[in-house]
Amino acid sequence: MESDPWDLIVVGGGPGGASAATVAATAGLNVLLLESGDLMRHKPCGGILPEITEELIEEVFGSLIPSEVLSEPAELVLRYTPPSGEENGGRVSNSRLFNVKRDEFDQWLRDCAQGAGATLLHGARATDVRYGDIFSVTYVENGTQNEVSARNLIAADGVHSLIRRRLIPDASAPKMLVGQRLIEVSNEMSADFHCVFAGMLSPFYAYTVPKGSTLKIGSGMTEEERLDLMPSLDRFSEWLQQNQVADLGEVTQQEGWAIPFGEQNVTAKGALLVGDAAGLCNPLSGEGIRLAIESGQLAAEAIIESKDASPVGNYRQAIAGMVRMVTALHKMVLATDDDARESFVASELSR
DSSP states (O other): OTTOSEEEEEEOOSHHHHHHHHHHHHTTOOEEEEESSOTTOOOOSOOEEETHHHHHHHHHHSSOOOGGGEEEEEEEEEEEEOTTOGGGOEEOTTOOEEEEOHHHHHHHHHHHHHHTTOEEEETEEEEEEEESSSEEEEEEETTEEEEEEEEEEEEOOOTTOHHHHHHSTTOOOOEEEEEEEEEEESSOOOSEEEEEOOTTTOSSOEEEEEETTEEEEEEEEEGGGGGGHHHHHHHHHHHHHHTTSOOEEEEEEEEEEEEEOSOOOOEETTEEEOGGGGTOOOTTTOOOHHHHHHHHHHHHHHHHHHTTSOSHHHHHHHHHHHHHHHHHHHHHHHTOOHHHHHHHHHHHHTO
């Protein structure tokens, strides 16, 4: 390509990749953003953003979240139910969440990166990477194999990151599995992101998210319990009906995916890893969008600050606090049983 070698290649056009590309391009770097999906590609997700993300998005992308990428209702309140049942649950005070349409949201972020000056390629699937004095990335677009090179590389290509697997093939990358259904509902749903903590439903938690006239329900499982993933959704559906939380109708969509759970690999042979590719996901809530955007920002800033030197040291220093947080939450989740879940909910509701 004409700008080869680039200052920066970003592999993956989700929130982390779009953030990194936007920050770097805004600073004047020649940035190539490779997105394997097509325009408006589907991303399995509950689509929940914590309130703190609003300020972060404005800082990185120079804009508030547009109404076009928000679902209905646009804002939600966090609701917790403990193992003992609905009578001991309730809304978390002063909680505010954004309810996004993930496909539209991600496309808006990529458009922001392109608007900042990054070169954006859709349908460009990375297939290999080589490293030396510079990085060389091979990708396939419209059936044609291409190769590009850059002084810097950011891997934002998700939990199954090809860049991570190529550069550090022996790295541990455990995962949590998430199952989700989109279901038609006949009753009016409250504007809640409802998290139900009960070991009989999930070793983590089950959740509901209203999306217009439909309801997303989901639950998480370890890789060892993968065969119980979809049955857990059956149990949760029964729980929702029995507790008169939702009058469920036809299932219109069912999907499953993985999120990082337990190990963080933030650099690989000089490349910087962000978001799910780095293992940066909140293991308590399963939320990873904010961490992806923030780690993408920090990676790009490390490259900018390092100039012609390696950005690895600057990035490791900048990301250390986030890694410590994720590690601590992971240890907490592993030690949780129903008694601990009960105490956690009681504590959160008393805040």
